[in-house]
Amino acid sequence: MLGISAFDEGVYRALLTHASRDVTALSNVLESTPARVTHALRRLAALGLARRAERGRWEATGPRSTLTALLNKRRAETVSAFSEAEAAVDDLHTMYRLGRLQKNPGDLVEVHTGKEAVARRVAELSASLSTHLWILDRPPYLDRTNGQPHDGSTETAITRAWLARGVDIRSIYCPDSMAYPGRFETVLKLTALGEQSRMLPRLPFKLHIIDRRTAIMPLTGGVYDSIAVVHGSGLLDALVELFEAYWSKAEPLVGEGRLPSDVPAFEDRPSDADVMLLRMLHHGLKDQAIARQLGVSTRTATRRVAALMDRLGAQTRFQAGASARERGWLEL
Incomplete structure (x- = not known):
């Protein structure tokens, strides 16, 4: 129970059901030695779950307040441990990458060819996404059915899940992004969900930046059947800076303000x-x-x-x- 040993939990439960007992009485109930019960009571007292009453007796504190406080403490410790573990994974991966790069600098860039290989690697990188997804959006697109991309329902569902996890999603679109029917409407839905969406008249190429640690770029302009995956390097830094430069020039897809109060009223409202x-x-x-x-x-x-x-x-x-x-x- 919340990191408490089974024996200590048994002592606590005995206190709850046999209020205000001394050590000898508790040891009889638990069929244990007084010394072992005494040590357990001291550990419970340190956690705020028991206290010494008059004449050498012990009693339990109220479980709702004390156990809730202990639960919150354990939850905070778990979050902290998770963050430390995540940081350790990042450090180990950095060491791994540096070791590989010293042996073979070509590992800075992976090249994958063939639709199945590309789809598999993109899925792996998408599954690892945790903090950022920055996109220059233009053809080619990965998912196609009879030569056409799927509808926007899957993209909307995935984006909603990422946004719920707090992922910073920024997409820069261009007229070429609207390559199939309903794409503009889908993008507006993504914007309403919380994606930060902007537009430029043109984009030089397609780009996905994942967690500011990896970039994906198609190697051909027509079909999404070959990609370069760029890892931490000067090249990746340049791609991140390039995205930020385009982002600063791009125009928000949807106006961020409301109708100003000094704008004259028009009876003819738009549909x-x-x-x-x-x-x-x-x-x-x-x-x-x-x-x-x-x-x-x-x-x-x-x-x-x-x-x-x-x-x-x-x-x-x-x-x-x-x-x-x-x-x-x-x-x-």
Whole structure:
């Protein structure tokens, strides 16, 4: 019980059921020696579970308050021990990596080829994720069915689980990230869950940084069938700094503020579809990409864009974005 020996627990239970007994009486109940019972009582007293009463008798303290306090203490010790063990694992892994690198500097970068090998290594690294996941998101993508990625349900579930564990997830997207229908909507859901999401007009390559200790990069631009896994090194430091530089330039996917009080009220409020369309326009998606997200033809997407611009009294997409911000539509 909470790190107490079986015998000491038996003495405590005897005190609970045979209140205010002396050592001799307790030793008879427990069929043990007075000396052994005395040592147990002293250990229980040190834990706050027993106290000496008058005339050499002993009594138990209330279990709810004392055992709860002991439980909290054990819980804190467990957390501390876990943190120390985790730090020890990191130290041992660092020693292992340094030893391997002295023997073979090529171990700084792993190269994996073949879809099965790539999927297996990515799964292993994802399972080890604990603190950070920083992403430059663009094709190619790993999960495909008949040449197309899966829907966003699995990605959403995994992201929710990581966020619940306190993982710092930051993703930078670009118009090329919206490579299949519904991707923009999925990204908005991830943002609502707590992912920090930003956009840039273009990204140079795909990148995953895991716990700031490992990076994954595809080696080809078309199919996710070969990757480089970069471990702690000057190269990894450069990739981390590169991500941070892009992050500072990128624009939040969704406005962080609310509609300011001094913005004039407009009776004509946007629908959810209007807001999504405006966000896609704002972040540089062309009509063909918008059509893919909406699951309509390019001609239909062009008509919807034109209708929305006409509604905003805008001659260009830039004017449409400016007018939408003025109305507070992009902050909804």
